[in-house]
Amino acid sequence: xxxxxxxxxxxxxxxxxxxxxxxxxxxxxxxxxxxxxxxxxxxxxxxxxxxxxxxxxxxxxxxxxxxxxxxxxxxxxxxxxxxxxxxxxxx
Amino acid sequence: xxxxxxxxxxxxxxxxxxxxxxxxxxxxxxxxxxxxxxxxxxxxxxxxxxxxxxxxxxxxxxxxxxxxxxxxxxxxxxxxxxxxxxxxxxxxxxxxxxxxxxxxxxxxxxxxxxxxxxxxxxxxxxxxxxxxxxxxxxxxxxxxxxxxxxxxxxxxxxxxxxxxxxxxxxxxxxxxxxxxxxxxxxxxxxxxxxxxxxxxxxxxxxxxxxxxxxxxxxxxxxxxxxxxxxxxxxxxxxxxxxxxxxxxxxxxxxxxxxxxxxxxxxxxxxxxxxxxxxxxxxxxxxxxxxxxxxxxxxxxxxxxxxxxxxxxxxxxxxxxxxxxxxxxxxxxxxxxxxxxxxxxxxxxxxxxxxxxxxxxxxxxxxxxxxxxxxxxxxxxxxxxxxxxxxxxxxxxxxxxxxxxxxxxxxxxxxxx
Numbered sequence: 020x021x022x023x024x025x026x027x028x029x030x031x032x033x034x035x036x037x038x039x040x041x042x043x044x045x046x047x048x049x050x051x052x053x054x055x056x057x058x059x060x061x062x063x064x065x066x067x068x069x070x071x072x073x074x075x076x077x078x079x080x081x082x083x084x085x086x087x088x089x090x091x092x093x094x095x096x097x098x099x100x101x102x103x104x105x106x107x108x109x110x
Numbered sequence: 111x112x113x114x115x116x117x118x119x120x121x122x123x124x125x126x127x128x129x130x131x132x133x134x135x136x137x138x139x140x141x142x143x144x145x146x147x148x149x150x151x152x153x154x155x156x157x158x159x160x161x162x163x164x165x166x167x168x169x170x171x172x173x174x175x176x177x178x179x180x181x182x183x184x185x186x187x188x189x190x191x192x193x194x195x196x197x198x199x200x201x202x203x204x205x206x207x208x209x210x211x212x213x214x215x216x217x218x219x220x221x222x223x224x225x226x227x228x229x230x231x232x233x234x235x236x237x238x239x240x241x242x243x244x245x246x247x248x249x250x251x252x253x254x255x256x257x258x259x260x261x262x263x264x265x266x267x268x269x270x271x272x273x274x275x276x277x278x279x280x281x282x283x284x285x286x287x288x289x290x291x292x293x294x295x296x297x298x299x300x301x302x303x304x305x306x307x308x309x310x311x312x313x314x315x316x317x318x319x320x321x322x323x324x325x326x327x328x329x330x331x332x333x334x335x336x337x338x339x340x341x342x343x344x345x346x347x348x349x350x351x352x353x354x355x356x357x358x359x360x361x362x363x364x365x366x367x368x369x370x371x372x373x374x375x376x377x378x379x380x381x382x383x384x385x386x387x388x389x390x391x392x393x394x395x396x397x398x399x400x401x402x403x404x405x406x407x408x409x410x411x412x413x414x415x416x417x418x419x420x421x422x423x424x425x426x427x428x429x430x431x432x433x434x435x436x437x438x439x440x441x442x443x444x445x446x447x448x449x450x451x452x453x454x455x456x457x458x459x460x461x462x463x464x465x466x467x468x469x470x471x472x473x474x475x476x477x478x479x480x481x482x483x484x485x486x487x488x489x490x491x492x493x494x495x496x497x498x499x500x501x502x503x504x505x506x507x508x509x510x511x512x513x514x515x516x517x518x519x520x521x522x523x524x525x526x
Contacts, residue, residue, distance in 0.1 A: 020417045033419035037409045037524055039363065063521050064361040064452045064508040068350035070412040093364070093412045 023101045026083040034081035040066055041074040041088045041104065070094050076104075112217075132297055133177075133304030138311045141337030142170045144491060145329055147316045147352060148345035149173025151182035151292070151477065152469055154299035155484020156344060156491070157308045158216065163485070164492035167307035170338075172331060174315035178296040181347055184414075184446030185477035186369050186401050188382050188393060190227040190287035191252050194243045197502030197514035198455055199250040204499040205482025206252070206286060212481060218298030220290050221396065226381040227287030228257070228265065230431075232276040236386055240282040247284070255283045266383060268434050276387035276430060287382065289393050295480055319356045325464040326356070342467040342491050344483075347447030348412070349470035356463055360470065361452040361508045363523045366411040366445045367403065367474050368420055372438040374398030383431070390427030392435075400438060402428060406448060406474060408524040415445040448474050450523035455514035458486050458496070459505040467491050468505060473526060 020032040046058035070093055077087045090099040121128045144160060146153045149171045160166045189209050191202035213220050231237045237256075244254035255261075258280045263271065271278045304310055311333070318330040319341065328337040345352045353360050375398050384391040392402035404424035407416040421443065429436055451457065451471030456479065461468050469487045472479060486497035496503075507513060508521075519525040 031419070032409075032417060039410065039522070039524065060509050061359075065359040066350065066361070066363050067354075067359065068363050068410065070348075070351055070364070073410055075410065091409075093410050096411065096413050096415075096417070 020096050020098070022077060022087070022089055022098055024079055024082055024085070024087060025101065025103055026085060027079065030079070030082055034079060035077040035087075036080050038076035038078065041076045042067070072099060077101075132301040133310055136170075136304075136309035136311050138170060138172070138314060138331065138333050138336055139309065141328070142309070143168040143338070144340045144342060145169075145336055145338035146171045146342045146344060147329065148343065149175075149177050149310065149312065150180045150344065150346070151296055151299070151480040152346065152472075152483045152487065153342075153344040154296055154303060154310075155480050156342060156469070156487045157303040157310075158299045158306075159485045159488035160492060161303055161306035161308055164488060166492055169303070169307075170309040170311055170336065171303070172314045172316055172329070172336075173310070173312050174332075176312050177300050177310060178293050181446045181476060182296045182480070183293055184369065184444060185292055186391070186393070186403050187289045187292045187395075187477065188227065188287070188391070189290050189478040190284055190382075191478070192227065192229065192243065192247055192254065192282065192284045192287065194246050194516055195455075195514050196246075196250070198516060199247065199252065200499035201456075201482050201486060201503065202479060203250060203252050204485060205479050208481035208485060209290060210286070212295075212298070216298045216302040218294060218301065220294040220298055222288070222290050224286050224288040225393070226283055226285045227384070228262070228281045228283045228381060229384045230262065230269075230278050230281040230386045232279055232387045234279075237279055244282050253284060253286050255285065257281045257283050265381070266379075268378070269383075269432055270430065273430060289382065289395075292477060299484070316352065317355070319463075319466070321356065321463055324462075326466040340465045340467065340491055342469065342487065344469040344487065346449040346470055346472045346476055349449045349468070353461075353468065353470075356461065356466060358461060361521075362471050363410050363450045364412055365406050365408070365448045365450045365524060366413060366416050367406040367448055368416040368424070368443055368445050369401065369403040370421075370424065370443040371395070371441050372400040372435070373441050375400065375438060378434070385427050385431040388423070388427035388430065390424055390431060392428065392432075399441060400435060406450070406524065407445075411445075412447060413445065414447060448472070450526060452508055452521040452523060453513040453515040454517055454519070454523075454526035456483070456503050457505050458483065458490060458500045458503045460490070460494075461505065
C-alpha cells in the first residue's frame with residue numbers, strides 16, 4: 020500500500036502512522052450538561068466501520084510530519100485520495 | 111458419519127467411495143426457535159451447546175459462505191488462557207477446560223495438543239509484569255510458571271539468549287496451553303450440532319433483520335425470510351456490518367492480521383513461543399510447517415489480506431528470536447479479519463433489541479475462545495442471563511466505564 024502524500028509524493032505506507040476514522044467530530048466539552056457524556060461516548064467508542072470507502076487520518080512520521088486525510092477502500096486497500104485536512108478539523 | 115477401524119478398512123478396500131458427508135447441508139425452513147447469524151467456529155459451538163446443554167434443537171446456523179471458510183480456518187491454532195484481568199480470565203479458562211475434554215465430548219479428533227505456551231521476557235520490567243500476570247492466573251486457578259533464563263534454555267536451547275539488544279531473561283509458561291487443529295474444531299462442532307437436529311445452511315447471507323415493537327421476529331436472507339424467536343449474531347470480522355442492519359453502531363473496528371507458514375521441516379519447535387521484545391509467535395504444525403505471526407497491520411480493513419511492512423516486521427522478530435529459522439522458506443501467508451473492540455476484550459451480551467444477542471469483538475484471540483464463547487453464548491440465549499464466566503463482557507461497559515483493557519491502550523484498536 021502506497022500513499023500519495025501531497026508534499027512527498029507516493030510513499031510506502033510503512034512511513035505513516037494510523038489514527039483512524041476522520042469523519043468523527045469531537046463534541047464541545049466546554050458546555051455542561053448530561054448529553055455531553057452521551058456525545059463523548061459516541062465520539063470515543065462508536066464507529067461506522069464501513070466496508071468500502073473510509074476517510075481516515077494518517078501521520079507522515081517518516082516524511083513531512085503532516086497529518087493527512089486519506090480516503091481508502093477498506094475492501095481493496097485502494098487509495099482514492101489523500102489531502103491535507105483543514106486545521107480546524109484536526110483531532 | 112462415524113469412524114472406526116472397521117469403517118476405515120471397509121473403505122480402504124472399496125476405493126474410499128463409501129464416505130458420507132459429516133453433517134446435513136440443510137435447506138432453510140420458514141422458522142426456527144433460534145437463528146444464529148454466521149457459521150464460524152463460535153456460531154457452530156453455540157449451536158452445539160444450545161442443543162447439547164439446553165436441549166434447544168430447533169436452530170439454524172446461517173453461513174454466507176461455507177463452513178470452515180472464515181476466521182476459524184485462518185488463525186494460527188493456538189489455545190491458551192494466560193490473561194490478566196478478572197473480567198477476561200474466567201471465560202478463557204472455561205474455554206481451556208472445554209478444550210481439554212473436547213475430543214471426548216464431541217467424539218472427533220481435533221488434535222488438541224497441550225504443548226505449552228511460553229511468553230518470553232527480556233527486561234526486569236517485563237519480568238515483573240509477567241510475574242504479576244502469572245499470579246493473577248494462579249489466583250483464578252489457571253496454571254502458570256515463571257521460568258528464569260536456565261528454565262527457558264532447558265526447553266528451547268536454540269533461542270538467541272545473548273542478543274545484545276533483547277537478551278532473553280526468562281519466560282512465563284502455561285503448560286496447559288497449546289494448539290488445536292482448527293478445521294477439525296469447525297467440523298466436529300458442525301457434526302455434533304447437525305446430529306442433534308440443528309440446520310446448518312451454507313451460502314445463505316443474512317441481508318436484514320425483522321424487528322417489530324423493539325423485538326426481533328426473524329431475518330431476511332439471500333434465500334428468503336426466516337422467522338425466529340431469537341436471533342444470535344456471531345460474525346466476528348463483520349460484526350459492525352451485520353449489527354448496522356439492526357440499527358446498532360458498535361465499539362468495534364475491523365482490522366486485518368496476517369499469518370505465515372513455512373515449508374515443512376523436521377520437528378524443531380515442540381511448543382508455542384512468543385517473543386516479548388517485538389511481536390512474534392511461532393509453533394510447528396504436525397505436518398512440519400512453522401506457523402507464525404505478529405502484529406496486526408494496524409488500519410481498518412475488510413480485505414482478508416495485508417501488506418508487506420508487516421511481513422518484514424514479523425520476519426525480523428523471528429530472526430531476532432531464533433536465527434536458526436532464517437533459511438526456512440515461507441510457503442504461504444494470508445490475512446484474517448478481526449473485530450477489534452475498543453478495549454481489546456470481547457462482547458457476549460444482549461442488545462437493545464429484545465431477542466437479539468451479540469457475540470463480537472474477539473480481536474485476534476477468537477480461536478482459543480471458541481468452546482467457551484459458544485458455551486457462554488448458548489447459556490445467554492437459552493436462559494436470557496449471562497453465563498457466570500462472561501458477566502463482565504457486556505456491550506454497555508464502554509458507556510459505563512467498566513472497560514476490560516488488558517493492554518491499557520485506551521480506545522485505539524490498532525494499538526491493542
